[in-house]
Amino acid sequence: METLVQSTLAAPEGDISFFSLFWQAHIVVKIVMIGLLGASVWCWAIIVDKFFLIGRTRRQMNRFETVFWSGQSLEELYGTLHNRVNHSMSALFVAAMREWKRSHEGSRPAIGSLQQRIDRVMDVTIQREAERLESRLLILATVGSSAPFIGLFGTVWGIMTAFQAIAASESTNLAVVAPGIAEALFATALGLLAAIPAVIAYNKFSSDVGKAVSRMEGFADEFSAILSRQIDERG
Amino acid sequence: MRAGLIASLIGHSTILVWGLIAFPDAESFSVPQVESLPVDLVPVEEFTQLRLGERTAEVREVAALQPAEVETEEPPQPADKPGESEVQQPSPPTPSPTTAPAPEPEVAAEPEPAPAPEPEPEPAPAAEPEPAPEPEPAPEPEPQQQAAPAPQPIVTSVAPRSKPTPPRRSAEAPRDDFSANQIAALLNKVEPAQQTGNASQQPASLGSRQGAQNIRMSQSELDALRGQVAQCWNPPVGAVGAEELKVRVRFNLSRSGEVSSSPEVLNSNGNPAFRAAASSAVRAIMRCQPYSLPIAKYEAWQEVIVNFDPREMLGG
Numbered sequence: 001m002e003t004l005v006q007s008t009l010a011a012p013e014g015d016i017s018f019f020s021l022f023w024q025a026h027i028v029v030k031i032v033m034i035g036l037l038g039a040s041v042w043c044w045a046i047i048v049d050k051f052f053l054i055g056r057t058r059r060q061m062n063r064f065e066t067v068f069w070s071g072q073s074l075e076e077l078y079g080t081l082h083n084r085v086n087h088s089m090s091a092l093f094v095a096a097m098r099e100w101k102r103s104h105e106g107s108r109p110a111i112g113s114l115q116q117r118i119d120r121v122m123d124v125t126i127q128r129e130a131e132r133l134e135s136r137l138l139i140l141a142t143v144g145s146s147a148p149f150i151g152l153f154g155t156v157w158g159i160m161t162a163f164q165a166i167a168a169s170e171s172t173n174l175a176v177v178a179p180g181i182a183e184a185l186f187a188t189a190l191g192l193l194a195a196i197p198a199v200i201a202y203n204k205f206s207s208d209v210g211k212a213v214s215r216m217e218g219f220a221d222e223f224s225a226i227l228s229r230q231i232d233e234r235g
Numbered sequence: 236m237r238a239g240l241i242a243s244l245i246g247h248s249t250i251l252v253w254g255l256i257a258f259p260d261a262e263s264f265s266v267p268q269v270e271s272l273p274v275d276l277v278p279v280e281e282f283t284q285l286r287l288g289e290r291t292a293e294v295r296e297v298a299a300l301q302p303a304e305v306e307t308e309e310p311p312q313p314a315d316k317p318g319e320s321e322v323q324q325p326s327p328p329t330p331s332p333t334t335a336p337a338p339e340p341e342v343a344a345e346p347e348p349a350p351a352p353e354p355e356p357e358p359a360p361a362a363e364p365e366p367a368p369e370p371e372p373a374p375e376p377e378p379q380q381q382a383a384p385a386p387q388p389i390v391t392s393v394a395p396r397s398k399p400t401p402p403r404r405s406a407e408a409p410r411d412d413f414s415a416n417q418i419a420a421l422l423n424k425v426e427p428a429q430q431t432g433n434a435s436q437q438p439a440s441l442g443s444r445q446g447a448q449n450i451r452m453s454q455s456e457l458d459a460l461r462g463q464v465a466q467c468w469n470p471p472v473g474a475v476g477a478e479e480l481k482v483r484v485r486f487n488l489s490r491s492g493e494v495s496s497s498p499e500v501l502n503s504n505g506n507p508a509f510r511a512a513a514s515s516a517v518r519a520i521m522r523c524q525p526y527s528l529p530i531a532k533y534e535a536w537q538e539v540i541v542n543f544d545p546r547e548m549l550g551g
Contacts, residue, residue: 049239
């Protein structure tokens with residue numbers, strides 16, 4: 001009679017910490033993981049940056065509006081502002097006032113189409129400001145939509161190699177299957193980790209930028225009306 | 236932007252470090268180790284020889300055999316007690332029905348000799364009804380007053396006595412034959428239930444990883460399982476090198492004797508026909524369920540390993 005061998009489950013060897021999961025992974029999965037980690041770092045850098053930029057812009061606009069509607073003369077305001085680096089509403093004001101000043105300089109003031117020119121200048125300034133606020137938000141959108149797929153790619157690749165290893169070892173023991181699948185799923189976890197904050201931040205910041213831009217447009221219309229009245233009164 | 240990047244890097248590295256500290260390792264599941272029951276498929280001659288060897292081996296184990304000896308004393312005792320109670324109870328009715336119920340006392344008297352192992356059963360009942368009236372003439376007047384109703388309760392009282400026929404049979408059997416085989420058969424029936432009780436009460440013995448080790452499958456029970464699987468097995472006869480196609484299969488059984496997990500082939504072989512051999516072994520296991528095994532020893536046959544060896548079956 002054949003000797004009877006007691007079979008024992010091979011104990012899963014090695015630890016299953018984050019670090020070992022990363023080191024045991026296939027090179028492709030490793031690259032995917034590193035890429036996703038980099039994407040996450042970059043996303044959070046953008047998120048921090050935009051958070052402070054939008055907050056600062058909102059405060060600047062509030063401060064400017066209180067100063068502008070305080071009854072101060074526009075000439076004085078322009079005098080204090082035009083030498084500084086201006087953003088958002090004050091940039092709009094300075095651009096419009098500069099066009100106004102230039103048109104009144106010289107021997108023959110060009111007032112005929114001054115209203116159109118001022119509108120044009122303010123439009124351009126609004127676009128520039130909006131671009132400044134929106135810059136890099138597209139990266140958040142891209143990461144938010146593509147990171148899960150990249151993670152999924154890493155997972156599929158990892159599971160593929162795991163199954164190849166299983167086929168090679170000719171054993172269906174769960175201890176053989178489990179580590180490969182665990183490290184493969186780690187890639188999807190990283191993808192989601194990068195994607196979720198990116199999507200949330202993108203939605204929040206794009207709506208914030210939209211609000212700021214519409215507020216600047218409203219100010220531009222109001223200021224344009226004021227200047228147009230001045231032109232007509234003088235003209 | 237640089238501030239954001241630095242903040243992001245610091246945040247990620249702190250989260251990574253915290254993750255390494257907080258979740259160092261996944262805790263492994265604690266899997267209770269189940270002992271496997273090995274079963275080999277071998278021709279009959281071989282395990283009959285083995286059985287002799289196994290007998291002598293088991294004698295050494297005090298724990299396995301002692302309960303059996305205790306039982307040899309015990310089963311007769313319960314058989315005695317019903318017999319004795321019947322002896323005392325039927326004796327009062329025997330005097331009251333004087334002539335007509337004469338056959339009845341004979342039926343009631345039959346169990347009487349059972350406890351008293353007298354070689355001649357027939358003379359005994361004949362002798363007993365005669366002495367019975369002598370000690371109990373005094374109670375006679377009372378039953379005579381209730382003479383009419385008395386016979387009816389007798390019938391009812393006899394009926395319940397006829398119900399515990401199983402003890403009667405067991406008592407009659409040794410009386411008629413006195414063959415050692417039948418006593419052995421009787422003991423085997425009682426054995427498993429008693430053994431589990433002993434196994435649970437016993438302290439853990441040396442050298443066993445689990446308490447369940449105390450329960451052993453007897454050789455006959457293993458043979459039964461082996462034979463059942465062998466019946467359903469079509470060995471891979473035509474394959475090249477079929478004699479080398481040993482297949483070792485492990486499977487779990489439920490309490491009802493059905494295969495609860497899909498059988499797992501434990502070994503592998505380069506032979507191209509090995510897959511067919513393995514699937515034939517698995518098919519044999521699946522086709523043979525449910526397996527009739529003593530439920531008291533469920534812990535022992537919860538997990539079974541069967542070695543399918545075509546060399547044995549093909550007679551090579």
